[in-house]
Amino acid sequence: DVKVTQSSRYLVKRTGEKVFLECVQDMDHENMFWYRQDPGLGLRLIYFSYDVKMKEKGDIPEGYSVSREKKERFSLILESASTNQTSMYLCASGTRDTGEQYFGPGTRLTVT
């Protein structure tokens, strides 16, 4: 079974803090993704990576950055957290040629 793990299930941070969300997959997938999930808006893509050190902006990259130093790990960074970044963050991984994506359990981030 595909296993995608995220470093925290729940996180509370203060406005202005730097926040790191970590994602690890164990299936040697080339692609990794970060989404945020908000009520009524569904899943929106923040960034994705198709290879180590490679990244592409998604639909809502503003206020976020990413890092992929190893194939199995993809990190999402909030440089200076703001209250409008309170959300559920979902990481996914998948193979380059099939399109399938497998999700982690999510991190519910609250910024106060």
Next chain:
Amino acid sequence: GENVEQHPSTLSVQEGDSAVIKCTYSDSASNYFPWYKQELGKGPQLIIDIRSNVGEKKDQRIAVTLNKTAKHFSLHITETQPEDSAVYFCGGGGANNLFFGTGTRLTVIP
């Protein structure tokens, strides 16, 4: 880019009845259409998918149909059970990029 719309946003059915959720997409180049089930407090789980060269796919009580001409696809759940209660998402796109519907909250009433 692709735009995926999903209806209805909520759906309640009696246990044992069928449930149908529909999605439309805009980009004729999209060739991969997954469906995900998300239970409370969990990440989305891939339950079934279909590619553009196939019209229908079935897995036990779950089936998906695709109409490429009309650019719509549907999820069918037969003989619903209380454990089918969850939020269901459709997706559409290609190998490196998926766009998702806004979800359908399905409630199966015992």
